[in-house]
Amino acid sequence: MSEPADYDAIIIGAGVIGGAVAYELARRGHRTLSVDKGPGAGYGSTSSSSAVIRFSYSTETGVAAAWDGMHYWKHWGEYLGAPDESGYAQLVQCGMALLIPGEEGHHNRVMPIWDRLDVPYEFWDRTALAAKAPTFDLRLYGPPARSDDPSFWNEAHGEMVGALFSPDAGYVDDPQLAAHNLQRAAEAQGGEFRFRTEVVGIARRQGRVAGVELSDGSTVNADVVVNVGGPHSSYINQLAGVYDTMNIKTQSIRHETYHVPGPPDMDFTTDGFAVADDDSGIYFRPQPGNNILIGTTDPPCDPKIPVGPDEELGELTSDGWETNTLRINKRIPTLGVPLPHEKKGVVDRYDKSDDWIPIYDRTDLDGFYVAIGTSGNQFKNAGVAGHMMAELIDAVEGGRDHDADPLQVTARYTGLNLDMATFSRNRQIHADSSMSVHG
Numbered sequence: 333m334s335e336p337a338d339y340d341a342i343i344i345g346a347g348v349i350g351g352a353v354a355y356e357l358a359r360r361g362h363r364t365l366s367v368d369k370g371p372g373a374g375y376g377s378t379s380s381s382s383a384v385i386r387f388s389y390s391t392e393t394g395v396a397a398a399w400d401g402m403h404y405w406k407h408w409g410e411y412l413g414a415p416d417e418s419g420y421a422q423l424v425q426c427g428m429a430l431l432i433p434g435e436e437g438h439h440n441r442v443m444p445i446w447d448r449l450d451v452p453y454e455f456w457d458r459t460a461l462a463a464k465a466p467t468f469d470l471r472l473y474g475p476p477a478r479s480d481d482p483s484f485w486n487e488a489h490g491e492m493v494g495a496l497f498s499p500d501a502g503y504v505d506d507p508q509l510a511a512h513n514l515q516r517a518a519e520a521q522g523g524e525f526r527f528r529t530e531v532v533g534i535a536r537r538q539g540r541v542a543g544v545e546l547s548d549g550s551t552v553n554a555d556v557v558v559n560v561g562g563p564h565s566s567y568i569n570q571l572a573g574v575y576d577t578m579n580i581k582t583q584s585i586r587h588e589t590y591h592v593p594g595p596p597d598m599d600f601t602t603d604g605f606a607v608a609d610d611d612s613g614i615y616f617r618p619q620p621g622n623n624i625l626i627g628t629t630d631p632p633c634d635p636k637i638p639v640g641p642d643e644e645l646g647e648l649t650s651d652g653w654e655t656n657t658l659r660i661n662k663r664i665p666t667l668g669v670p671l672p673h674e675k676k677g678v679v680d681r682y683d684k685s686d687d688w689i690p691i692y693d694r695t696d697l698d699g700f701y702v703a704i705g706t707s708g709n710q711f712k713n714a715g716v717a718g719h720m721m722a723e724l725i726d727a728v729e730g731g732r733d734h735d736a737d738p739l740q741v742t743a744r745y746t747g748l749n750l751d752m753a754t755f756s757r758n759r760q761i762h763a764d765s766s767m768s769v770h771g
């Protein structure tokens with residue numbers, strides 16, 4: 333008879349997604365160990381997240397997950413069911429406007445799905461948008477360009493049609509604290525966490541996963557191992573020998589976001605809302621202290637720079653700062669263009685998948701699962717991802733052939749169907765993916 337494993341499941345990574353996977357498994361009664369090489373929960377890419385909560389995805393399952401995901405944040409303390417001595421992360425529902433530049437646009441994909449799934453939104457025509465955002469210049473300058481491209485300076489060529497406004501959208505005020513909240517919730521269910529502990533190998537026995545090998549030379553045994561390593565995901569998949577067996581790959585890419593003071597004529601923190609602006613190539617949202625956080629939507633002109641998961645990231649680039657502060661300045665001219673020495677923001681990594689859609693799946697190594705490729709847009713889905721992964725692990729370990737018959741998961745709050753085939757490692761690149769990010 334073989335020795336019983338030390339744990340039912342080991343989760344590699346204690347970011348917001350890893351924390352949610354640990355909590356969901358622990359609350360189902362599994363003995364979990366979360367292992368993270370960082371000093372605490374949420375010190376990886378989670379710590380830099382813009383933490384925008386929005387529902388403007390281009391696949392039905394993407395919208396369903398994001399809409400259900402919002403409810404976790406809305407009921408956060410109740411969902412966690414355990415106190416945290418540091419307090420809880422808070423959802424700020426400032427709303428988000430998806431600007432409609434013309435006949436063509438992302439709204440065409442989103443609106444029919446919102447109608448089908450009953451996701452609340454308001455249609456603002458140009459007059460309504462101008463009334464809601466009097467400081468905005470609503471002329472069109474796109475498609476997005478870099479500021480050193482002469483086309484950036486072209487005259488405006490039309491007018492914004494309006495916007496789709498999601499009143500329930502917004503952001504979470506402290507993404508790292510959210511991961512810590514999940515750690516405390518998992519611990520309250522018996523989950524264990526080990527920090528400053530690096531996984532350097534994946535143990536196998538009789539053709540399936542058997543645990544993890546740590547940098548101190550020890551091995552911890554478990555029946556299930558889940559890779560939630562964020563930008564380290566492809567490296568961990570290589571350790572497990574499953575990298576080449578997956579059709580969709582993940583890659584760590586460098587990403588910057590920027591912080592600028594809000595307009596002098598309003599308090600953007602209390603009176604502003606988040607905006608997705610494909611005409612300019614940015615999204616932005618209020619930040620406490622009348623500041624604005626700017627992210628790029630990764631339009632084709634923006635560089636996608638692969639960077640090793642442990643490579644030095646350097647400072648914010650002058651080029652990125654200039655391009656993106658000028659982009660927002662076109663939309664809100666009263667902001668004024670911040671000077672180069674005022675550069676503020678964060679540099680981190682996305683764990684980008686080939687089609688910017690995550691992989692929540694089993695792998696070809698029995699017992700080895702992945703929640704990866706979160707591509708700069710899955711913070712909002714942490715609770716949903718944890719729920720789907722726990723359902724998947726229980727189903728597959730119980731004998732389900734998920735590859736032949738993809739699991740359909742019922743979303744916890746909305747009862748919507750989450751078709752896990754959308755997140756398969758072996759899918760073809762999603763034709764419907766927007767290949768861009770609004771946070």
Ligand SMILES: Cc1cc2nc3c(=O)[nH]c(=O)nc-3n(C[C@H](O)[C@H](O)[C@H](O)COP(=O)(O)OP(=O)(O)OC[C@H]3O[C@@H](n4cnc5c(N)ncnc54)[C@H](O)[C@@H]3O)c2cc1C
Nearest residue numbers: 345347349369376377378381382384531562706711712771
């Ligand atoms: C700049 C930026 C802006 C973003 N904005 C948004 C947004 O507005 N809205 C949104 O929904 N999403 C956004 N995202 C995406 C979101 O933040 C991520 O999808 C999410 O935080 C990923 O969480 P995670 O737990 O998978 O990974 P991480 O938080 O990266 O955690 C992975 C953990 O794994 C650990 N680890 C890695 N390798 C090992 C190993 N070998 N051994 C032990 N531990 C290991 C790391 O130490 C790390 O703590 C953004 C991301 C970035 C970077």
